[in-house]
Amino acid sequence: MRYKNMLSFMILSALLALPAAAQQGVKPAPPQxxxxxxxxxxxxxxxxxxxxxxxxxxxxxxxxxxxxxxxxxxxxxxxxxxxxxxxGLFDAHTHLCMSVQPKRDANNYYITTLFDTTAYRAIEGVANGQAMLASGFTTVRDIGNAGNYADTDLRMAIENGVVQGPTVVNSGIIIAPYGGQFHLQPEKKELATPEYLFADTRDEMRKAIRQNIHFGAKFIKIVVDDQQYIYSADDIRFIIAEAHASGLKVAAHCWTHAGARNAAEAGVDSIEHGYRMTDEELQLAKQNNVTLVGTEFTEKMTQASGNLWEHKTWVDRLRRAYKLGVNMAFGTDVDVELPGETRGTLAIDYLSSWAEAGVPAADTLRAMTTNAAKLLGVEKERGSLKxxxxxxxxxxxxxxxxxxxxxxxxxxxxxxxxxxxx
Ligand SMILES: [Zn+2]
Structure with missing residues (x-):
């Protein structure tokens, strides 16, 4: 660029040095x-x-x-x-972009995923996020089942100030052995898409992790053991290494003893549910610095979920995990719509499980704040007031x-x- 004379060069330089707002005669907003x-x-x-x-x-x-x-x-x-x-409080296990309607869906979220589009689920995510915020949950980890990445769009809409909501750390599409958490029939194989990424070989695992990261996941969620065939400790180690290489942690859904043992042995960042884990399995998790996000279902939630499991078994496992000193973060797994309740009121009701298990208030509060912030990797910004x-x-x-x-x-x-x- 050449300038006709030195004066125009100086004027242009002075203008470029001014902030954009001053150039337009607008004063910058004072700090709030x-x-x-x-x-x-x-x-x-x-x-x-x-x-x-x-x-x-x-x-x-x-x-x-x-x-x-x-x-x-x-x-x-x-x-x-x-x-x-x-x-503000944390819920480290949410599904904001899914609302099972118990009657319509016969308590089966496979059916929910057939009815509800990703767009509808993103809107549900906004409403559920706002309900969580109103109940005091300012950060959540959204742990899959969001259709075709509604969770990423929810996170971005909140981050960009399009809508109000909690800070969302999202996991994209759940990675699982063939079938995910569904039991399909051979003529309808595609009906698990986009709810799960099936990954059975190492190449498929690596690709699934990279796809999730590419489409905005901030955490990797795997389902270890909802089929007859499950991820081995070596499979999980491979997944952890691949996710950690990109700076993402791994959450592992474990329902069975074998699944929990494999995840604990591999040293996953968090075990989700860990229903009925034995003391020995809990010890192994503790030894390998695994955080338990125990989702201890309330009586109300076990009923709403069709009584597939027992409230008192959850409470017993929470009591034992606490006594053994396992690191824990509060998580709920609420995914239903119930009359007279919001996502926030159903989530905060899990306090009753923690009280029944005899966990002292200070430790419950830590699980809902500082412990969860560390697990989510946001402890430098959130989880304490400084x-x-x-x-x-x-x-x-x-x-x-x-x-x-x-x-x-x-x-x-x-x-x-x-x-x-x-
Ligand atoms: Zn869940």
Whole structure:
């Protein structure tokens, strides 16, 4: 480019140096400041409560926290001086883009996938995500069964501010041995598509992982053992190596003893369900740093799912896992529509399973925040309230460390600095 004279060159250079907004005569927006006055502030990691704290939020993040933080002029003040304030909750096992209608679908989500298009499921994902947010869940791991990547579109729509919702860490299409979690008939083989990626050989496993990553997955979900043939410990090691090489972790659905043993032995990042795992299997999981996302079904949910399993068996396994010191993250696996309930109210109801198993409030809260944040790989941004962290903040009438059931009554929700519920 050549300039006719030095003056025009200087004017152009000066203009280019200005921010775009100033060039158009628009002043840049001042930072949005919110000061939250917290009567009590809970740190789930330490299990400690501080009184009369001020949390200063600038735009999407926490700027300062303390008893003597100066509230800048012009800051919006949120008075939660009669409440307990804590980080937003996590559900590490959700299916936001699937809603089984028990009557229509005869409690069988195979039928749900035949009725509902991916587009419809993305819309359900928005509604379910908002319901989760209203119940205090500001981050979820969405663990498959989202049609043709509705979960990726849901995550992106939330990240781009198109809709409000929790932070979503999604796993794309579930990778499984032939048949996935369905029992097909030979003339209708294609009916498991796009719900599952069948992967039986190493080449198929590698390709399935890469397809998921390419289409926006942030976690890899495998089903180890829903068929007569299951993934071996070596298969799972191969899958972990391939996923980890791209920076993704692996969640393994395990229902049987053999499946849980293989996943624990391979050192998968998380075992999902682990229904009826023995103490020995739990020990192996602990030894190999596997997080258990136990999805301990409530009585209501076992009934809604057609009584295919027993609530008391879930509670017993949770009690044993806790006693053995297995690292655990809270996860629900709610995927049904029930009258009078939302995805959020059904999910928070899993607190009853944790209470029945005798897990102390502080440990339950850790499973719902810091432990889950580490598993999801977002612990540097979410899961605790510190300067620099995302402003994902909730409030409850009582201190959950004294009464964990108060989490059913979340009265305030802030997501990335925006007030969702007050
Ligand atoms: Zn599930």
């Amino acid at each position: 400041l919110t000061a939250i006055k917290a009567g009590k502030l809970v740190d789930p990691e330490t299990g400690l409560t501080a009184a009369n704290q001020i949390i200063l939020v600038e735009n999407k993040t926490i700027k300062e926290i303390g008893a003597s933080v100066k509230i800048p002029a012009g800051a919006k003040i949120v008075d939660l001086s009669k409440s307990t304030v804590l980080p 300067p620099g962290m995302a402003a994902d903040i909730i409030a409850t009438p009582e201190n959950p460390l004294d009464n964990i059931q108060t989490l059913r009554k979340v009265s305030f929700v802030m997501k990335d600095g925006a007030i969702i519920k007050q």
